[in-house]
Amino acid sequence: MSENIENINNQKEEKNKNLSRRDVLKSLATVPVVGAFFYGLYKKKQYDKFLKNSILEEIKISGEAPVIPITSPDSKQIRLGLIGFGIRGPYLARSAGFAHPEYIDSLQKSAMENSNDKRYRDYLEQEDLNVVVNGVCDVFDIHAENAQKAAANINREGKDGKMTAFPKRYKTYKELLAADDIDAVIIATPDHWHGPMTIAAAKAGKHVYCEKPLTWTVPETYEVVKAVKENNIVFQLGHQGRQTESYFKAKEAIEKNLLGKINLIEVTTNRNDPNGAWVYPINPEANPKTIDWQQFIGQAPQHDFSLERFFRWRCWWDYSTGLSGDLLTHEYDAMNQILDLGIPNSAVSSGGIYYFKDGRTVPDVLHTVFEYPDKDLTMMYSATLASNKHRGRVIMGHDAYMELGNTMNIYADRGSDHYREKINQGIIDPDLPIYSFVPGRKEVDAITSPTEQYFAGRGLLYTYRGGKRVNTTHLHIKEWLGSIRGNQKPSCNIDEAFDEAITAHMGTIAFKENRKVFWDASNQQII
Amino acid sequence: MQIVKKEIRNKKRGTRNMKKTLQYSNAQLSMLVVLRVSIGWHFLYEGFVKLLNPNWSSVGYLLDSEGFLSGFFETIASDPNSLAVADFLNMWGLIAIGLGLMLGCLSRIAIISGITLLAFYYLSHPPFIGFKYAMPTEGSYLIVNKILIELFALVVLYLFPSSRQIGFDRLIFGPKS
Known part of the structure; x- marks a missing residue:
C-alpha cells in the first residue's frame, strides 16, 4: 500500500519536473480571457464615470x-402637560418618551413572535428628552387614565414595571394651564379646540406643541398668532414631515x-x-x-x-x-x-x-x-x-x-x-x-x-x-423642546402655521x- | 463521450467509486472550457459590480426573500453585523469563484462554492407558484429559472472537469490525459 502511494508521488513529481511548454500553454490558456474581462470592466467603468x-x-x-440644525443648547428639564389623549395624543407622548405600559407589552410580544420586528428595541433606544409630565387632561375618563399611566411609565416598561406616581389629572384644560409646575403643553384635541387652547396656553405663558391644523375657524387664526407673539412662547405646529x-x-x-x-x-x-x-x-x-x-x-x-x-x-x-x-x-x-x-x-x-x-x-x-x-x-x-x-x-x-x-x-x-x-x-x-x-x-x-x-x-x-x-x-418634539431651551423659533413656528391655516x-x-x-x-x- | 477505466484504487469498494478519467474530444473539451469561463465571467462581473458600487448592499434582496428560508434571510438582513458578513462573503465569494472558474484554478472548490452560492440565491427567491418579488425579472419563470440552470451547469462542470487539461490546475495537480 505505502509503496503504491510512493509510486504515485514519484510519478507526480516527475510530471511536475517534466512540464512541457505545451503544459504551460494549456494551463494558462484562459488567462487572455481574464485580461479581456478586466479590459471590458475598465471600459464599462470609464463609460459610467463619463455619464456620471x-x-x-x-x-x-x-x-x-x-x-x-439641532437646537438644544442646555438640558434643563421641561415639565409638560398633556391635553387630549385619544389617538394622536398617545403617539405624541410616546415620541416624547412616555408610552402606555400595555403598548410596551404589545411591542414586546410582537418582538418575541417576530425577531425582525425591531420596534421594541428602537423604542427603548429612543433618546431621552429630559422631560417630565406633571399634568394631564382629557374629557373622557379612560383616556385621562391612560395618559396618567403613560406619564408614570418613565422607565418604558410593561404592565408589571416600576412606575412613578401618577401626574395630576385636571378636569379642564384651564385648570391644567393654571398649574405652576407645567412649562409647556402638548395639545392633541379635536380641531375646534386647537385655537382656544393655544390662545389660553399662550396667555398662561406655556409653550405649545399643537396638532395640525392650527385652527378651526378663520377669525381665531389671527387671535392665535397674536397670543403666541405677544406672550413670546415657543410654538410648534405638529407637521412632523418638517423633519x-x-x-x-x-x-x-x-x-x-x-x-x-x-x-x-x-x-x-x-x-x-x-x-x-x-x-x-x-x-x-x-x-x-x-x-x-x-x-x-x-x-x-x-x-x-x-x-x-x-x-x-x-x-x-x-x-x-x-x-x-x-x-x-x-x-x-x-x-x-x-x-x-x-x-x-x-x-x-x-x-x-x-x-x-x-x-x-x-x-x-x-x-x-x-x-x-x-x-x-x-x-x-x-x-x-x-x-x-x-x-x-x-x-x-x-x-x-x-x-x-x-x-x-x-x-x-x-x-x-x-x-x-x-x-x-x-x-x-x-x-x-x-x-x-x-x-x-x-x-x-x-x-x-x-x-x-x-x-x-x-x-x-x-x-x-x-x-x-x-x-x-x-x-419634531425634540426640536420644539430644544427651541424652548434656547428660546429659538422651531421649524413649524407660528408664521408657518398661519400660512397653513389660512391656506x-x-x-x-x-x-x-x-x-x-x-x-x-x-x-x-x-x- | 467515451469513459475509460484507468486505475482501480480500492477493489473492496467495487466499481461504484472507481477513479475515472474522462477523455474528451477537442470539441467537447473546448465547449466545457467555454462554459466554465463564461460562468466564471458572470460571477466575476457580478462580484465587481458590487465591489465598485459603494452603496451596494444585499439588504433589499434579502428582505425581498420568499419561501421556507425567507425568515433566515430576513434575519441576516435585519442585523447590521450579519449583513456586513453576508455582503463581504457574497462580494468576494463571487470574485474568487469567478477567477477560479475562468483560470481553472482550484476549480473543484470554486465549483462547489459556486453551487452553494447559487443554491442560496435560488432558495431566497424561488420562482414558485404564488410567490411575488419586488425585484423585477427579465423573463418568465416557473420553478426553473436561470439561477437554477446556471447551478446545474456548474454540476455538469463538476462531473466533467476540464481544469487539469486547460487551466491552472494542470500546473498545480499535474495534467490529465
Missing part, C-alpha cells in the same frame, strides 16, 4: 444626508434650479380603510358618565350626546376641518417648507361624499386648486378616502420633475431646454432619474440600477438601512360655499 460626471456637471448636489431628510434635499435641489421653472405641483391623499376615513373604534366604556360632553362641544354647535361624534369627530364640520385641515395641510406644509410658497392668491375646491355615506358632513373625495400667479405656478391637491392607488407627490418644472416621498427622485423632461443637448447625446435618459436621494446612502449615485430604484421606492432601503427607523414625530381655510370655504376664494394680502383677509 456629465450628469453631475448639471446637478451639483451631494447625495449625503442634509445637515438639519423628513428628503424634504431638505428637495429644497436644496430646487434652490440649485435642477427642475427649471416650476409651474405645477401635484399632491395627493390616497387612503382606503375605515381608519384612514376616520371611522375609528368606539371605546366600550364610553358613556355620558365617563365623557364630559359639554366640555367636548366647547364652541361647536350644540348636539345630543353621540359616541360616533365623540370618537369620529373628524367626520363632522362641527368639530373638524375635513380633508383640508387633516391631510391637505401635511401636503401643503411640505411644499411650503420646500418652496416657501406662502398663502395662495386663490383657491377653488370640489368633491363630495361619494363612498362613506355614514352620516358624515365632510367630503371623502376632495380636490382643491391653489393659484400662485406671482410665482407662476399652481398647486393641485387631490384626495380620496376610498382608493389606495398611490399617486404620490410631484413637483413639475420645465426641465425636470421631482417625485418626493421618503426618497426623492428627479427625472429630466424630454422637452427640457436645459438638458436637451445631453438627452440628445444619450447621456441623460429621461426614463431614469438624474438624481435620487435615498436616506442613509453613502454618496450621490446618478446611475442607479433599476433594482435599487425598485427597492428604494418601496421603502425597504429607507426603513432598514443601518438597522434603524427614524421617527419624525420624535424629532386650508381657503380650500374649505371654496368647497363649502362653492366659489373661488381669494387672499387679500394687503389686508390679510380671505375674500
